[in-house]
Amino acid sequence: MVSSAAQTIARPEPATHRLTVLIALADAGRAEQLADALAASDDLAPALAGSGVGQMADVAIADEAGLESRVVSSATPIVLLSRRAASQRVADNVLAVLPAFADGLLIAAAARLAASGYRVGKAPPLEIAHGDFHDDELAREETPDDNQARPALSPREAEVLALLAEGAPNKVIARRLNISVHTAKFHVAAILIKLGAANRTDAIAIAMRQGLVLV
Numbered sequence: 001m002v003s004s005a006a007q008t009i010a011r012p013e014p015a016t017h018r019l020t021v022l023i024a025l026a027d028a029g030r031a032e033q034l035a036d037a038l039a040a041s042d043d044l045a046p047a048l049a050g051s052g053v054g055q056m057a058d059v060a061i062a063d064e065a066g067l068e069s070r071v072v073s074s075a076t077p078i079v080l081l082s083r084r085a086a087s088q089r090v091a092d093n094v095l096a097v098l099p100a101f102a103d104g105l106l107i108a109a110a111a112r113l114a115a116s117g118y119r120v121g122k123a124p125p126l127e128i129a130h131g132d133f134h135d136d137e138l139a140r141e142e143t144p145d146d147n148q149a150r151p152a153l154s155p156r157e158a159e160v161l162a163l164l165a166e167g168a169p170n171k172v173i174a175r176r177l178n179i180s181v182h183t184a185k186f187h188v189a190a191i192l193i194k195l196g197a198a199n200r201t202d203a204i205a206i207a208m209r210q211g212l213v214l215v
Contacts, residue, residue: 019115022057024049024066025081029186037104044108045131059115061107063100067091077114079107095119098191117127149168153194153212158188165204165213 021044025031035046047057049071060072061079072078090097095114098107147195153161156177163173174184190202197203207213 018045019043019058019112020056021046021111022049022060022062022076023047024060024062024069025070026063026065032108035105037071038108044111059111061111067094069213077117079110079114081107105185106189106193109186109193111195113190120173136202150180153191157187157191157194158212160184161191162213164188164191164200165207 012123013212021038023031023035023038023046025034031048035048038044038046049066049069057073057076059077059079060066061081062072063081064084066072067078067080074091074093076093079098080090080094081100081102082097083100087107095118096110098110102110127183157175160173163176168176169190170181170184173179173188174181177184179187191197192203195203197206204213
């Protein structure tokens with residue numbers, strides 16, 4: 001006689017929905033590099049332009065050449081990697097503008113926000129385009145308008161912001177919140193984008209002026 005325990009069939013865990021990210025860049029090497037970086041994430045499924053994804057993409061990452069080629073549907077939210085000034089006129093479905101050589105983690109954060117309908121109206125300066133978002137000085141003319149409407153922070157992002165205000169580095173944030181350092185970096189990137197901040201120090205200053213943190 002087979003026991004009831006032996007009769008139990010293990011059911012696979014439900015798969016997490018992965019966002020299909022269409023990458024349409026003129027530089028094929030850069031496109032492949034970015035695809036590899038995004039593929040390391042559990043929730044992003046990158047595909048290069050010409051792969052047939054097109055209309056099926058949840059969000060697209062494109063440069064000016066990618067936009068002009070019209071491989072991206074006009075209904076698809078776009079993260080634009082631009083070499084031009086942040087004040088340029090862009091299509092209505094361009095929800096975020098980042099520097100052309102922005103870090104993959106920052107691009108991934110922008111892609112998630114754009115896929116959720118968040119609009120980031122101004123390109124972050126190049127100071128946050130590299131690695132761990134160092135606290136470089138930001139020219140005053142690049143300072144974002146604190147009166148501009150910002151997307152609301154998630155509860156987890158609010159926790160991360162509070163720790164940022166305490167001066168906690170990513171490793172401490174990860175340990176305090178019991179998350180990975182990679183996840184901590186993603187939350188920091190998302191906070192910078194949502195607040196329109198240039199770096200961690202700038203994010204804290206903006207958050208204080210908006211009453212998001214008290215220190």
